[in-house]
Amino acid sequence: MANPLYDALFAPLAGQTRAFFHLPDGAAISGAAFHDMIAELAMGLRAAGVAKGDRVAVQAAKSPRAMAIYAASVSIGAVYLPLNPAYTAAEVDYFIGNAAPRLFFCDPSARAALAPIAARHGARLETLAANGAVSLPLSGGAGFAPAPCTGADLAAILYTSGTTGRSKGAMLSHDNLWSNAQVLADVWQFTADDVLLHALPIFHTHGLFVATNTVLVAGASMIFLPSFDVGQVLAALPHSTVMMGVPTFYTRLLDSPAFSRDLAAHMRLFVSGSAPLLAETHAAFEARTGLAILERYGMTETNMNTSNPNAGARRAGTVGMPLPGVELRIIEGGAEVPQGAIGMITVRGPNVFRGYWQMPEKTAEELSADGWFSTGDLGMIDDLGYVQIVGRAKDLIISGGFNVYPKEVEMALDAADGVLESAVIGLPHPDFGEAVFAVLVAQKGVDLDAGAVLASLSGQIAKFKQPKGAVVLTDLPRNAMGKVQKADLRKAYGDWFSKPS
Numbered sequence: 001m002a003n004p005l006y007d008a009l010f011a012p013l014a015g016q017t018r019a020f021f022h023l024p025d026g027a028a029i030s031g032a033a034f035h036d037m038i039a040e041l042a043m044g045l046r047a048a049g050v051a052k053g054d055r056v057a058v059q060a061a062k063s064p065r066a067m068a069i070y071a072a073s074v075s076i077g078a079v080y081l082p083l084n085p086a087y088t089a090a091e092v093d094y095f096i097g098n099a100a101p102r103l104f105f106c107d108p109s110a111r112a113a114l115a116p117i118a119a120r121h122g123a124r125l126e127t128l129a130a131n132g133a134v135s136l137p138l139s140g141g142a143g144f145a146p147a148p149c150t151g152a153d154l155a156a157i158l159y160t161s162g163t164t165g166r167s168k169g170a171m172l173s174h175d176n177l178w179s180n181a182q183v184l185a186d187v188w189q190f191t192a193d194d195v196l197l198h199a200l201p202i203f204h205t206h207g208l209f210v211a212t213n214t215v216l217v218a219g220a221s222m223i224f225l226p227s228f229d230v231g232q233v234l235a236a237l238p239h240s241t242v243m244m245g246v247p248t249f250y251t252r253l254l255d256s257p258a259f260s261r262d263l264a265a266h267m268r269l270f271v272s273g274s275a276p277l278l279a280e281t282h283a284a285f286e287a288r289t290g291l292a293i294l295e296r297y298g299m300t301e302t303n304m305n306t307s308n309p310n311a312g313a314r315r316a317g318t319v320g321m322p323l324p325g326v327e328l329r330i331i332e333g334g335a336e337v338p339q340g341a342i343g344m345i346t347v348r349g350p351n352v353f354r355g356y357w358q359m360p361e362k363t364a365e366e367l368s369a370d371g372w373f374s375t376g377d378l379g380m381i382d383d384l385g386y387v388q389i390v391g392r393a394k395d396l397i398i399s400g401g402f403n404v405y406p407k408e409v410e411m412a413l414d415a416a417d418g419v420l421e422s423a424v425i426g427l428p429h430p431d432f433g434e435a436v437f438a439v440l441v442a443q444k445g446v447d448l449d450a451g452a453v454l455a456s457l458s459g460q461i462a463k464f465k466q467p468k469g470a471v472v473l474t475d476l477p478r479n480a481m482g483k484v485q486k487a488d489l490r491k492a493y494g495d496w497f498s499k500p501s
């Protein structure tokens with residue numbers, strides 16, 4: 001029996017003399033050297049008692065060695081569990097308690113704080129430094145052979161960002177990851193000549209799976225940056241062919257006068273996801289570079305679901321069509337809605353996860369017995385078959401009994417004079433139940449008058465959709481993946497309409 005992910009992604013690296021990782025200091029790691037690193041770690045993990053099905057948790061800086069721990073874990077049939085380095089010890093306590101890993105790698109600077117947590121939950125603690133040094137005893141990869149696995153065996157558990165309640169561990173199988181990598185490499189037409197500019201974090205599905213697995217399945221290589229730094233990205237662009245990013249990567253590039261058509265001339269593809277890309281950013285990017293950003297849609301639980309076409313119209317404000325093998329339906333009240341109507345996006349396919357770790361009730365709530373996953377995103381299919389996302393269901397505002405989709409109001413606000421971007425939320429209101437509230441960010445150098453912006457919406461959108469209050473902030477609160485943290489905004493302004501005036 002084979003090991004699906006090892007066979008498809010990592011075995012082909014063995015003996016490959018050309019560079020797989022290009023590092024910012026000019027060094028490179030060949031495919032063969034990376035494969036040796038994986039084999040050595042696999043042997044080290046086994047020697048430490050990690051067996052098939054055991055979890056291996058990593059909370060550490062981005063490095064090739066961290067990628068090798070992912071590869072080594074799945075190669076021996078273990079389950080990889082990456083954690084955001086920004087999580088506090090209290091948050092880590094929950095994840096380690098919930099997932100009960102056999103082994104936990106943390107940054108050397110966090111060892112003292114995390115040792116009691118690891119001990120309490122029975123995990124062996126080792127360190128992984130930003131330069132790739134590990135405390136786990138290693139003695140070469142001689143004798144390494146991958147563990148036999150089926151496609152249904154777990155390869156990883158990724159905790160959802162969980163803005164409400166506890167984070168849930170999404171269980172992803174070898175087949176989930178392998179099938180999505182195959183499809184993406186195919187639809188985005190990756191070849192061995194591609195060089196991916198990798199500036200995403202690797203604790204999240206976007207940088208860990210979408211970017212890396214696609215490169216691996218195509219036999220391509222990557223420029224591996226520790227994080228998104230505009231200067232480093234500008235320097236790397238002429239040596240790259242593809243970049244995957246969150247929308248803030250693109251707005252930050254556009255903010256740099258040095259970002260030019262010439263600098264992007266070697267690039268064939270820019271992909272955006274993890275948060276909505278403003279139509280305005282799409283247009284500005286195309287005007288600057290001559291290239292249309294390709295927007296796609298996915299999530300931790302499902303890998304990628306839809307994509308704009310590589311060859312064909314990339315429509316701004318849409319996330320494209322379902323990927324081959326992915327079924328997508330828009331559901332309202334248990335039934336599929338007609339084309340153009342808004343409802344819950346549901347998906348089914350080999351990409352869809354196997355449920356939430358040790359949460360059978362949560363799994364049953366969102367994943368039906370016949371494989372349909374309720375994404376929590378509201379959307380519709382437009383007249384050309386492209387999917388448009390209108391927001392998370394939990395962000396839907398019901399004001400005086402009427403549904404208000406924040407995206408529609410945000411689009412009207414963003415088009416108003418002097419507004420750079422906006423976030424629309426619902427806040428408790430004594431008369432309406434919830435009232436629409438706008439958080440605005442001004443364009444550079446503009447002294448924004450929130451009242452005037454709200455007044456400008458009259459006649460543009462129905463009265464019940466018009467915000468009844470607004471504030472101007474210098475920035476919207478975002479997480480590491482560029483997602484606007486609406487729960488934080490709701491908390492900060494929760495008593496806006498109920499406080500005595």
Ligand code: AMP
Binds near residue numbers: 277299
């Ligand atoms: P995560 O599990 O952290 O990857 O978050 C997944 C969520 O991000 C999805 O359910 C969507 O709400 C959002 N998302 C991902 N890609 C897009 C996109 N292209 N446009 C709008 N929202 C997106």
